[in-house]
Amino acid sequence: MDQNEILRVSVENVRQLISNGLLLLKDVDAQLAQAGFVPVNGSKIGSESSDDIRQTAGQPVTFLPQYMCRYYSRPADVTGKLLAVNVQLYHYAYDRVVPSIIAAGCNRKNANTPLEYGWLQSCVFDSDQPFYDDGTVFAYEDEVAEARYWALPLSSFQRSEDVQREAVAKLLEWYEQ
Secondary structure, eight states, rough: OOOHHHHHHHHHHHHHHHHHHHHHHHHHHHHHHHHHHETTTTOOOBBOOOTTTTTTTTOOOOOOOEEEEEEEEOOTSSSOOOEEEEEEEEBBBBBTSSEEEEEEEEEETTTTTTTTTTTHHHHHHSSSSSOOOOOOOOOEEEEEEEEEEEEEEEEGOOSSHHHHIIIHHHHHHHOOO
């Protein structure tokens, strides 16, 4: 393969990675809708990207977003509980992070306080806990909310049934506790 073909294939791989992440989030949307949940911000996907020409690969916000995040709630819920699914494409400070799904049950301390899209990524990567994408469940708490989260490689989600088993069913179980 010549260099032009390598570049073309690299761009196509990134496009497919993002497309697969979006398909997974659509699966989560549909499956959680069956349980009465709706995306908190409608059709919007949370992400951070930059259009600043001075950006570098070593900073938190670059042209290619690090993650795609969705929060979900039941419309009549006044408890402050949210479900979150984050497609983590990479992390600027961790060379070895593979594209992963991070799922979390979040309990806001003030039910009226919205969670920023970057909150889940921050609690996973900016805490004192190591990042494992092997399904290990972690707990995190700060002044805004507490969360129980786990991560699995994006490649482990091949079918809708995988999304149901490894993310949605576990999120619903947490919510009902």
